[in-house]
Amino acid sequence: MAAGPGIRFDVEESKGQFADLPMVTIRCHGRLVSGNTEEIKKLVKPLIEAGGRKIVIDCKDMEHLDSSGLGALVGLKVSALNKGLVKLELINLSPRVTELLKLTNLVDLFAK
Numbered sequence: 001m002a003a004g005p006g007i008r009f010d011v012e013e014s015k016g017q018f019a020d021l022p023m024v025t026i027r028c029h030g031r032l033v034s035g036n037t038e039e040i041k042k043l044v045k046p047l048i049e050a051g052g053r054k055i056v057i058d059c060k061d062m063e064h065l066d067s068s069g070l071g072a073l074v075g076l077k078v079s080a081l082n083k084g085l086v087k088l089e090l091i092n093l094s095p096r097v098t099e100l101l102k103l104t105n106l107v108d109l110f111a112k
Helices: 037-048 067-083 095-103 109-110
Strands: 009-017 020-033 053-065 085-092
Touching: 009 037, 020 037, 020 067, 037 053, 037 067, 037 085, 037 095, 053 067, 053 095, 067 109, 095 109
Parallel strands: 020 053, 053 085
Antiparallel strands: 009 020
């Protein structure tokens, strides 16, 4: 899927992978920064609203994450928690992103 400058997403849906519900994997490529955070929100929010699925955000190819990008991910996670019947998970975090989550005391939020 095309997105703003610096970020690109690949989306893959698998049936019956999470408690017999669909699982959607979103692979992020590039930089999730203030100029393009709306792109990931536009992609993930409808999946959260639809409910009944696991959403995996794969950060393996995410080169950079700034405070706005982190804020977007936190907002999506909180939306998923509030919706219920939706699990949002981050995987393949770089050491830099992991350290950012630790510094901001957000590791526990994404562990849920």
